[in-house]
Amino acid sequence: MSNLRKKIAISLEKEMPPVEEYKAKPGTEIYGSLVFNDGAQKQYLSKDVYKKLRATTLRGEALDPSIADQVAQGMKEWALSHGVTHYTHWFIPLTGLGAEKHDSFLDPTAEGGTVAEFDGKTLIKGEPDASSFPSGGTRSTFEARGYTAWDPTSSAFIQEGINGATLTIPTAFVSYTGEALDFKTPLLRSVEALSVQSLRLLKLFGNKTAKHVFTNMGPEQEYFLIDRQYFELRPDLIAGGRTLFGAPPYRGQELEDHYFGAIKERILAFMMDLDRELWRLGIPSKTRHNEVAPAQFEMAPIFEKSSIAADHNMIVMELMRKIAIRHGLVCLLHEKPFAGINGNGKHNNWSMSTNENENLLEPGKTPHENAQFLAVLVAIIAAVDKYAELLRIGISGPGNDHRLGANEAPPAIISIFLGDQLQDVIDQLEKGKPSSSKSGGVMELGVSTLPPLPRDATDRNRTSPFAFTGNKFEFRAVGSTAAIYWPNTILNTIVAESIDRIATELEGAKGDFNSALATVLQKEIKEHKRVLFNGNGYGAEWHAEAAKRGLPNLKTTIEALHAMKKKEYKQLFEKYKVLNEKEYDAREEIMWERYVKVTNIEANATVDIARNQILPAVIGYQSKLANTIGLTAAVLKSGQKGQNDLLANVAKGASDLFEAIEALDELIDKANEGSSLHQIAASLKDSVIPQMLKVRELADWLEGYVDDEAWPLPKYREMLFQY
Numbered sequence: 001m002s003n004l005r006k007k008i009a010i011s012l013e014k015e016m017p018p019v020e021e022y023k024a025k026p027g028t029e030i031y032g033s034l035v036f037n038d039g040a041q042k043q044y045l046s047k048d049v050y051k052k053l054r055a056t057t058l059r060g061e062a063l064d065p066s067i068a069d070q071v072a073q074g075m076k077e078w079a080l081s082h083g084v085t086h087y088t089h090w091f092i093p094l095t096g097l098g099a100e101k102h103d104s105f106l107d108p109t110a111e112g113g114t115v116a117e118f119d120g121k122t123l124i125k126g127e128p129d130a131s132s133f134p135s136g137g138t139r140s141t142f143e144a145r146g147y148t149a150w151d152p153t154s155s156a157f158i159q160e161g162i163n164g165a166t167l168t169i170p171t172a173f174v175s176y177t178g179e180a181l182d183f184k185t186p187l188l189r190s191v192e193a194l195s196v197q198s199l200r201l202l203k204l205f206g207n208k209t210a211k212h213v214f215t216n217m218g219p220e221q222e223y224f225l226i227d228r229q230y231f232e233l234r235p236d237l238i239a240g241g242r243t244l245f246g247a248p249p250y251r252g253q254e255l256e257d258h259y260f261g262a263i264k265e266r267i268l269a270f271m272m273d274l275d276r277e278l279w280r281l282g283i284p285s286k287t288r289h290n291e292v293a294p295a296q297f298e299m300a301p302i303f304e305k306s307s308i309a310a311d312h313n314m315i316v317m318e319l320m321r322k323i324a325i326r327h328g329l330v331c332l333l334h335e336k337p338f339a340g341i342n343g344n345g346k347h348n349n350w351s352m353s354t355n356e357n358e359n360l361l362e363p364g365k366t367p368h369e370n371a372q373f374l375a376v377l378v379a380i381i382a383a384v385d386k387y388a389e390l391l392r393i394g395i396s397g398p399g400n401d402h403r404l405g406a407n408e409a410p411p412a413i414i415s416i417f418l419g420d421q422l423q424d425v426i427d428q429l430e431k432g433k434p435s436s437s438k439s440g441g442v443m444e445l446g447v448s449t450l451p452p453l454p455r456d457a458t459d460r461n462r463t464s465p466f467a468f469t470g471n472k473f474e475f476r477a478v479g480s481t482a483a484i485y486w487p488n489t490i491l492n493t494i495v496a497e498s499i500d501r502i503a504t505e506l507e508g509a510k511g512d513f514n515s516a517l518a519t520v521l522q523k524e525i526k527e528h529k530r531v532l533f534n535g536n537g538y539g540a541e542w543h544a545e546a547a548k549r550g551l552p553n554l555k556t557t558i559e560a561l562h563a564m565k566k567k568e569y570k571q572l573f574e575k576y577k578v579l580n581e582k583e584y585d586a587r588e589e590i591m592w593e594r595y596v597k598v599t600n601i602e603a604n605a606t607v608d609i610a611r612n613q614i615l616p617a618v619i620g621y622q623s624k625l626a627n628t629i630g631l632t633a634a635v636l637k638s639g640q641k642g643q644n645d646l647l648a649n650v651a652k653g654a655s656d657l658f659e660a661i662e663a664l665d666e667l668i669d670k671a672n673e674g675s676s677l678h679q680i681a682a683s684l685k686d687s688v689i690p691q692m693l694k695v696r697e698l699a700d701w702l703e704g705y706v707d708d709e710a711w712p713l714p715k716y717r718e719m720l721f722q723y
Ligand code: ADP
Pocket: 216, 217, 218, 219, 220, 287, 300, 301, 302, 303, 349, 350, 351, 352, 359, 469, 471, 472, 474
């Protein structure tokens, strides 16, 4: 083993994979070349069909089914010109990972040859067997069959492989009875719900021309890269994407030298390849940099409409994994791959805008725009307060449990950061007193009952889970592996409810609109201002303060999932037709299942690695020590007991470790005897996870004593610092 580790160190002098001539072909030339985008559509579709398709993709109008055959034909020809042989309906089942089944275009002819076939029916609808996807215990009522339905708002694209290419058609995945079996369908429904309510509000402010309100998303994706050869020697990373063992390295992130540091050559080569591949797919990759932890990085795209941004983020994660391998690296997207240093998040930048490109979260230049902005802002504040638990549910999962509440990620308490200036505006609005301040950067609302609005209210606070950053909100507590459809579905739905309530009150108000508006906003602020917090979200004082304010603090996934049972939450999704009861229950069930499965995998991996790799290494070293001491006993003077102490330490460690492993093994069995998922999950959390930590603690302690040559697992100091 030791020799192998040495070999790895040498092999780190990697040859770079052959890359294309980057300078010869600028990004502008390749951008979107693998997407059936506007340019390709123009070229391969008749003018009439092109126009109709654009109406759907751009303006959200219903698809005219009569054009399907012609779109399919054009898409096929375009794909064939790129050497494509297969097509697939791509969807996001409730595993949260992309799913695809490939079919070739080829159809045999009577003459013994083949032709490439692809018609409208095949484009619009696919029928993968749904029975092996999680359905949340509702399978008996769902037919096993599932249908994939083409989502024309997200462009088809080509996945290139080493030996060919596949036309990939983004789809929604539904059951025979029409229930959503995927993450995308509810997201699309939630955008629709938010649009309907927002248009009512906009109308009250005199906007009669907007036809749709969309949500925008810019997900910043964090990740780690380690050398693949280390990865292959870590069964824990292979099984679950996070290290279950590993003593803290003597150098971690304390020097604060990695964040925005110069990017190492091998990493930059990866990033460049990633950017190129993303650009080819029309994914607007924009920013790349080193993150806080050693070996940690981030990419951020330019924001897009939510459903497209969510699709693109799935592709980003997939490509990161794939391209890393080409560079002899492995990409770790888990929320907490390494204990003791930062984990990975996915900052979910979110805003709402009309089809006329008006960002509803832009404070605006005129008094009238400002008032509208404040109405939207207050609606969001109210939504986040009223449904904080739902937002927390949307980001829960076994991975994020290691991150939320640690001193690197926002706490599990959902609160909003507005910044001092905007907070001041809200405070004034609550009191209902117009401000006399008219200095420099202050905009007058021109409405006597509304306070002036600062032009730039974008100070920063990294510790807030939900922060206003200028013209968008940044939902920072989302986990790095998350399929972001789900948290955004929740966000859109709760804001739809808020805007609905406010619009209803305003529509019913008599008399002067501005004073009615002030009254409604005041009421909302009074009721929901407890969710506003501009201080340090990492501090212990905040936990006490939040408890005093009565804000929910669902510390773990299990607590969050219990809250998910509440009737009012289910009703909310039903009311806005985002999820019916069955669909909601299915998601809850699947989250419980996932928690139990992931924890079991990690617990069993802990037993296996400790028992079969670590313990034998420790015992081997112990035996070496014992032998040496036996052989040298004659020359040891009395009082020279260090060697005996070392042996005694190692022997005790081995003994304790063995006992801890056996205890863990038993606790896992016992936990899984529980009579329900909830009970099993509770035992896993309360007895198994703490015992896993005990095993780890002993093993990590032994790592510090046992001969480095004999240690079976690549160490943190190796994985995090050597490329
Ligand atoms: P930060 O300082 O937080 O990194 P950036 O300006 O780099 O801010 O933006 C981060 C992400 O937010 C990017 O993906 C960006 O495209 C996205 N973003 C910017 N404006 C909006 C908006 N109005 N709505 C949604 N996302 C946005």
